[in-house]
Amino acid sequence: MAYWLIKSEPSSYSIDHLKNDKKTFWNGVRNFQARNFMKDEMRVGDLVLFYHSNAEPPGIAGIASVCKQAYPDFTSWDPKDKHYDPRSTPTKPLWHMVDLKFVEKFSHFISLDQLRKNSALKDMLVLKKGMRLSIQPVKKEHFEMIRQWGMETV
DNA sequence: GCCAACGTTGGC
């Protein structure tokens, strides 16, 4: 069982959208490193920190879990989709996605600023300068600390 | 296979 962090812009898809949908497919990933994490390493039952990027403030909003292992991202060969990539076809899919389901929304949103101030978390990839990867592995101890923190009553 | 140019991400 592994732990991850995924980024999403709340203006396009927030933790509240996921809470409402209960489940969604994580399409539109068009970066090879992120794709490889999904395709090669994400497994059903893995837990995911749901990060709000390009937000005010940015930070971790809750938790999701992987409920379907990687399969071809069919939006990649749809010319009408904004994530269309002509290199990808149904017979030779280039991009993949997983399904995520809602687990919990944090009672205590953890801002990027708060993450930075916690020295126990300083090795987290999301805190590294210039780190743009939208899907990142997270250490178990970091995940557990953040989960506990996030569920604290404020 | 190098690397400049370009496009994107995402904090600020």
Place this chain on the structure above:
DNA sequence: GCCAACGTTGGC
């Protein structure tokens, strides 16, 4: 809206 940092593309 700016722009640094990065990934990707394409000319050579």
